[in-house]
Amino acid sequence: MKVRAKGNRQEAVGKIRDSKFEIRNFFSVVGLVLLLASMGCGYQFAGKGERFPKDVHAVFVEPFVNRTREVGLEGEVTVALKSELHQKGQLRVVDRLEDADAVLSGVVRGFDSRVVGVNRHDEALEYEMTLVLDMSLRRRSPDELLWRTQGARFLDLYSGSRGAVVTTSSDFRSRTLNPADVRQFTDIQLTETLKQEARGRLVAGAVHELHARLLEMF
Numbered sequence: 741m742k743v744r745a746k747g748n749r750q751e752a753v754g755k756i757r758d759s760k761f762e763i764r765n766f767f768s769v770v771g772l773v774l775l776l777a778s779m780g781c782g783y784q785f786a787g788k789g790e791r792f793p794k795d796v797h798a799v800f801v802e803p804f805v806n807r808t809r810e811v812g813l814e815g816e817v818t819v820a821l822k823s824e825l826h827q828k829g830q831l832r833v834v835d836r837l838e839d840a841d842a843v844l845s846g847v848v849r850g851f852d853s854r855v856v857g858v859n860r861h862d863e864a865l866e867y868e869m870t871l872v873l874d875m876s877l878r879r880r881s882p883d884e885l886l887w888r889t890q891g892a893r894f895l896d897l898y899s900g901s902r903g904a905v906v907t908t909s910s911d912f913r914s915r916t917l918n919p920a921d922v923r924q925f926t927d928i929q930l931t932e933t934l935k936q937e938a939r940g941r942l943v944a945g946a947v948h949e950l951h952a953r954l955l956e957m958f
Contacts, residue, residue, distance in 0.1 A: 791957040793842075793886060796879070798832045799825070800840035804873075808851040816939075817848055817873065821947045830955055842886060844954075846875035849891065853935065856897070867935070869896045871942050875950050887954055894946040898938040899931070 801822050806814035821844070825833050834840050850872030857866035876888040 792955055793879070796831070796841045796877075796886070798834045798839060798841050799877070800834055800837045800843050800880075801825070802843060802845040804845070805847045807847055807849055810848075810851045813851055813943075814848050816943050817846070817947065820943045821846075821951070824944075824947045824951045828951065837880070840880050843878050843880055844875065845878070846873055848872075849874055850893075864931075865899065867898050867931075867938075869898065869935070869938050869942055870894070871946055873946055873950065875954070877954060887957055889950065889953060892946070892950060892953075894942055894949070896938045896942040896945070898934040 801818060804814040804817045804821075822833055825831050837843070848871070850870065852870045853867050854870075855864045855866070856868040857864070859865055871894045873892050873894070874888075874890045875892070877886045878884065879886055
């Protein structure tokens with residue numbers, strides 16, 4: 741009788757474990773469905789969105805207009821956008837307007853850097869850099885606005901002193917600096933170096949995101 745009772749208990753425990761496994765898998769599937777649904781309409785894993793004009797294959801990239809006081813920023817954005825288009829390859833960049841199916845143009849609307857973290861002596865520890873862009877795609881002939889985004893805002897953070905830099909972090913190891921550089925720089929030199937790195941990351945990340953939005957026509 742004891743052996744039978746023990747066998748019944750083991751069978752019951754096995755059923756409970758199987759039920760928990762099925763429940764976990766059910767909610768995992770539901771979670772995945774909800775995650776994909778939350779990504780927005782028209783989401784695709786690769787390629788152009790369903791609403792992207794099928795006759796647009798070649799684009800001419802006009803130099804961005806700079807509405808900020810940051811000298812040379814418009815050139816950096818233009819070059820970064822062309823590089824992004826070349827790397828991804830879904831759209832061909834042409835050098836002559838007459839060879840293009842459509843024209844990409846944009847405006848650097850805003851650029852700012854502000855302190856977002858201080859120590860007990862009110863010395864800056866961390867800065868937030870903000871980049872605001874407009875971008876549009878127009879069919880060349882006949883002239884027609886195909887897509888536009890306005891006031892797209894992008895952010896990046898960088899340190900304001902040697903004490904705020906964590907040289908053992910994965911984020912620091914992915915950069916061009918090494919711990920020896922941090923020890924040799926003054927706070928002013930380090931902040932300026934990190935600011936330039938943040939500016940490059942910000943521009944690259946912004947054009948990458950806008951290119952993705954363009955192809956999926958959000």
